[in-house]
Amino acid sequence: MSDYTIIGKRMPRVDSRAKVMGKAKYAADLKLPGMLVGKIKRSPYAHARILSIDTSKAEALPGVKSVVTGKDTEGVKWGVFPYTRDQQFIQTEKARYIGDEVAGVAAIDEETALRALDLIKVEYEELPAVFDPMEALATKTELIHEDYPNNVNIHVNIDTGNVDENFEKAHYIREDTFVASEESYFHAEPYAVVARFDPEECLEVWCPNGGPHMKSKPLSNSFKIPLHKVKIKKIAIGGAFGGRSEICPADYICALLAKKTGKPVKITFTREENTIATRQGHAMITTHKTGVDPDGRVIARETTCYMDGGAYSSTGPIATSVPFLSMEQAYRMGSVRYNGYRVYTNKPIRGMIRTHGRGFACGVDTQLDMIAEHLGIDPVEMRLRNSRQPGDYTSTKSHVGSCAMDETIHKAVEKSGFMEKWGKLPPFHGIGIGTNSVQTGFPMGIRGGSQAFIKFNEDGEATVMSGVVDNGQGNENMLVQIAAEELGLLPEDIHLVNADTETTSSDPGSYSQVSTFVGGHAVKIAAENCRKKLFEVASKALKADPKELVAKNRQIFVKDDPERSIPIKKVVRISLLSFNSVNAEGGYWPKVDMKREWVKNPYGQMCEAFSFGTTIVEVKVNPDTGQVEVLEATAAQDVGYALNPLVLEGQFEGSIAMGGQGGMLTEYHEWDDGRCINPTMLDYKLPLCCDMPKINNIIVESIDPKGPYGAKEAGMSIAMSAAQGYSAAVSNAIGVHLDSFPLTPDKILAAIRAKKAQG
Amino acid sequence: MERIEITLNINGKPHEVKIYPNETLLDVLREKLDMTGAKESCGEGVCGSCTVQMDGKPVRSCLTLAMEARGAEIKTVEGLASEDELSTLQQSFIDHGAVQCGFCTPGMLMSADALLAENPKPDEKTIRKALAGNICRCTGYAKIVEAVAHGVHPQENCCDCKPKE
Numbered sequence: 001m002s003d004y005t006i007i008g009k010r011m012p013r014v015d016s017r018a019k020v021m022g023k024a025k026y027a028a029d030l031k032l033p034g035m036l037v038g039k040i041k042r043s044p045y046a047h048a049r050i051l052s053i054d055t056s057k058a059e060a061l062p063g064v065k066s067v068v069t070g071k072d073t074e075g076v077k078w079g080v081f082p083y084t085r086d087q088q089f090i091q092t093e094k095a096r097y098i099g100d101e102v103a104g105v106a107a108i109d110e111e112t113a114l115r116a117l118d119l120i121k122v123e124y125e126e127l128p129a130v131f132d133p134m135e136a137l138a139t140k141t142e143l144i145h146e147d148y149p150n151n152v153n154i155h156v157n158i159d160t161g162n163v164d165e166n167f168e169k170a171h172y173i174r175e176d177t178f179v180a181s182e183e184s185y186f187h188a189e190p191y192a193v194v195a196r197f198d199p200e201e202c203l204e205v206w207c208p209n210g211g212p213h214m215k216s217k218p219l220s221n222s223f224k225i226p227l228h229k230v231k232i233k234k235i236a237i238g239g240a241f242g243g244r245s246e247i248c249p250a251d252y253i254c255a256l257l258a259k260k261t262g263k264p265v266k267i268t269f270t271r272e273e274n275t276i277a278t279r280q281g282h283a284m285i286t287t288h289k290t291g292v293d294p295d296g297r298v299i300a301r302e303t304t305c306y307m308d309g310g311a312y313s314s315t316g317p318i319a320t321s322v323p324f325l326s327m328e329q330a331y332r333m334g335s336v337r338y339n340g341y342r343v344y345t346n347k348p349i350r351g352m353i354r355t356h357g358r359g360f361a362c363g364v365d366t367q368l369d370m371i372a373e374h375l376g377i378d379p380v381e382m383r384l385r386n387s388r389q390p391g392d393y394t395s396t397k398s399h400v401g402s403c404a405m406d407e408t409i410h411k412a413v414e415k416s417g418f419m420e421k422w423g424k425l426p427p428f429h430g431i432g433i434g435t436n437s438v439q440t441g442f443p444m445g446i447r448g449g450s451q452a453f454i455k456f457n458e459d460g461e462a463t464v465m466s467g468v469v470d471n472g473q474g475n476e477n478m479l480v481q482i483a484a485e486e487l488g489l490l491p492e493d494i495h496l497v498n499a500d501t502e503t504t505s506s507d508p509g510s511y512s513q514v515s516t517f518v519g520g521h522a523v524k525i526a527a528e529n530c531r532k533k534l535f536e537v538a539s540k541a542l543k544a545d546p547k548e549l550v551a552k553n554r555q556i557f558v559k560d561d562p563e564r565s566i567p568i569k570k571v572v573r574i575s576l577l578s579f580n581s582v583n584a585e586g587g588y589w590p591k592v593d594m595k596r597e598w599v600k601n602p603y604g605q606m607c608e609a610f611s612f613g614t615t616i617v618e619v620k621v622n623p624d625t626g627q628v629e630v631l632e633a634t635a636a637q638d639v640g641y642a643l644n645p646l647v648l649e650g651q652f653e654g655s656i657a658m659g660g661q662g663g664m665l666t667e668y669h670e671w672d673d674g675r676c677i678n679p680t681m682l683d684y685k686l687p688l689c690c691d692m693p694k695i696n697n698i699i700v701e702s703i704d705p706k707g708p709y710g711a712k713e714a715g716m717s718i719a720m721s722a723a724q725g726y727s728a729a730v731s732n733a734i735g736v737h738l739d740s741f742p743l744t745p746d747k748i749l750a751a752i753r754a755k756k757a758q759g
Numbered sequence: 760m761e762r763i764e765i766t767l768n769i770n771g772k773p774h775e776v777k778i779y780p781n782e783t784l785l786d787v788l789r790e791k792l793d794m795t796g797a798k799e800s801c802g803e804g805v806c807g808s809c810t811v812q813m814d815g816k817p818v819r820s821c822l823t824l825a826m827e828a829r830g831a832e833i834k835t836v837e838g839l840a841s842e843d844e845l846s847t848l849q850q851s852f853i854d855h856g857a858v859q860c861g862f863c864t865p866g867m868l869m870s871a872d873a874l875l876a877e878n879p880k881p882d883e884k885t886i887r888k889a890l891a892g893n894i895c896r897c898t899g900y901a902k903i904v905e906a907v908a909h910g911v912h913p914q915e916n917c918c919d920c921k922p923k924e
Contacts, residue, residue: 020836020853021796028799029789236861239859239896271800271802271803472859474859646855649901650897650901650902653899653902654899657896657898680801680805681800681805681894682801688891689887689903
């Protein structure tokens with residue numbers, strides 16, 4: 001695999017230059033002629049019927065160009081799935097959380113728009129609200145959505161059979177409950193959207209997105225215009241982490257204001273709006289009951305999870321499944337029963353987040369450590385006895401093609417010195433291990449595939465068109481690397497056109513960690529097809545069989561006789577003179593089980609590849625303050641094949657920061673009757689440069705049989721296992737298995753004191 | 760409120776602007792002068808995305824009134840490169856993979872540039888302290904720290920440092 005020229009190399013990213021010069025344009029940086037400022041009026045109540053809205057005073061304010069309410073909409077409800085369509089973009093009947101959209105304003109400047117918001121008079125009838133999933137399940141008050149009894153939005157039930165029988169056979173059984181609060185994305189870039197209707201009445205939209213094609217469909221539905229009239233445009237994006245995949249009501253409101261005024265409109269969220277009105281992570285209460293044989297192998301598990309879903313469904317069925325799926329991929333289980341309940345509450349909407357399911361995964365691993373302790377097995381051996389192996393089928397019947405889980409464990413253990421340290425460290429000094437697995441793709445029906453186009457220009461350079469979006473993780477560079485490698489060009493010869501619904505074909509987006517595996521794959525195939533055309537022309541010029549040709553450094557040459565060569569530019573010109581342009585397309589559709597459905601049929605091939613990761617963390621806890629000092633984190637992930645180690649390391653390091661340092665030690669939301677009281681960066685504690693430990697990156701390769709060059713998802717298994725590693729290390733340091741996440745100083749101190757009191 | 764005409768010296772050039780006294784330096788840069796390199800992320804002086812330099816010192820332009828910047832030499836991310844030639848630090852950020860989504864990058868660069876002007880060979884602890892007011896959500900800071908450490912003095916044993924020409 002080492003004869004690649006560009007793939008597998010530490011290549012600095014092509015998009016970096018514009019970013020270090022301050023030239024990269026994000027949505028809030030855009031300025032269009034005649035552009036108006038848009039603002040959104042939000043509900044101050046967690047649950048309230050909207051009795052009337054009077055916009056007359058706002059409309060009369062000089063400088064106000066348009067005021068829109070639910071009456072101006074087509075009343076379309078949005079939901080990712082046909083059975084989860086529960087959210088209007090502007091509410092007409094009632095508000096379901098503090099921050100729900102009730103009206104929009106476009107004005108000549110921000111000050112006027114804000115004054116107009118205050119002049120909109122909304123009459124509400126306040127309704128009883130629920131803020132806790134268990135309370136919401138039992139409540140006798142008005143349902144949040146009348147079609148969903150007991151406020152249960154989604155129930156996922158998975159049962160492999162034989163669970164009860166296997167519990168009877170078990171040598172040892174434990175049942176433990178773990179809780180975790182909501183966390184937030186805190187993207188560097190607050191959400192912003194610019195919309196306008198062009199002279200041909202096409203809607204143009206610039207906004208952060210996890211996939212432009214995921215935004216165009218709901219907008220097409222809402223405005224009842226064809227898909228080709230919705231142009232989601234390319235724009236630099238300041239992070240996504242799972243929180244920008246879906247349509248945002250602001251996209252629709254901005255477009256509606258643009259339609260009404262005939263002018264471009266920009267809505268820029270405040271930091272608080274970005275926190276409460278985009279998406280958040282789910283709070284979870286998870287009970288794991290696990291039965292093992294005398295060797296510690298899991299033969300039966302029953303897991304019940306209650307998720308605080310907030311006011312609307314969002315990616316509900318997926319969110320309710322993924323924490324379970326990650327753990328069923330990571331570990332073998334003889335049998336399992338899972339009941340996941342996503343419950344509506346009068347809180348902001350919850351979606352997928354990089355660390356989705358920290359309470360769930362940390363619960364599984366904490367319990368494994370408790371069982372191991374009981375059986376006298378060390379944590380590493382406990383994981384190796386239960387770890388996923390290549391060729392296995394998961395409990396929900398996905399075949400695992402490539403898997404180097406054990407190698408990630410062995411290498412992380414060796415690098416961190418785990419075995420020399422575990423059980424031998426001084427008091428309040430601990431080490432812990434976590435392992436996890438992440439999907440490379442979800443079943444996404446007709447939107448699961450990606451198609452790329454490549455055209456050669458007469459100067460021998462190429463334009464690549466792909467729907468893949470870059471949220472910051474380096475997807476654009478990945479596409480350029482692949483195209484340059486396959487076409488025999490240099491990266492600077494590739495011009496990339498991407499993430500634009502007008503010029504690119506449908507693509508699943510960066511959603512579900514699938515950009516390289518699907519979108520990159522499509523570019524690879526398109527480039528191979530294009531190269532075939534070049535070789536046909538070159539073979540005549542070089543009088544050689546196309547099979548003997550190689551393309552590299554802008555030249556095509558005979559493999560065994562490199563002196564016989566011709567510049568690619570010349571080949572393109574010869575082709576054009578023979579009345580043939582050099583271009584090609586290529587598509588890739590992952591072979592998943594199309595009958596698999598999140599709720600109705602959660603069995604079958606989930607995706608074509610899974611990544612596996614291990615994180616080991618060493619910490620010191622201050623017994624007087626409960627503060628945790630992280631000494632070192634070691635991250636090892638099976639990425640299939642490392643297309644660009646430089647970019648990969650950055651993914652690992654960012655994952656340790658968000659998944660472990662923030663996700664397990666400081667990040668959570670606090671509430672007062674449904675009002676988020678720490679929505680800003682001043683109150684919500686994000687990891688800083690001075691907080692971060694030394695990070696050891698270990699890239700493990702398993703060469704996935706289906707992935708492009710053998711590559712699969714890269715980085716997310718670290719984001720997930722980091723939480724587990726951090727949690728295990730703190731538990732090890734204080735000698736108490738903690739069950740409430742994140743592990744803030746107050747909880748750590750309480751655990752230390754309780755242990756002391758017990759003697 | 761009356762608008763006042765002031766002169767701001769930005770990246771070595773004087774700019775005359777009419778502003779309200781309550782306008783922040785960040786708003787004036789972004790809205791009046793089309794310099795959108797400095798970003799607003801938190802709007803309350805926590806995240807450092809809006810960092811620019813005044814007389815060589817990093818400041819939060821979201822908490823600085825444009826009026827306060829009169830008479831100062833203001834440097835923004837747009838002023839780091841001379842023409843199209845990147846500064847050593849900018850190139851180091853690229854070569855070390857210190858840029859992901861890029862939203863925090865301009866502020867990060869301005870804090871780091873100010874540090875290196877004062878202390879061209881900072882140790883890791885000094886760098887981490889100097890950048891503690893700039894929040895990055897993507898990188899975990901590791902590659903940023905490396906990029907700053909090698910920003911003025913590329914190191915032979917670093918596989919990402921560009922060989923000196």
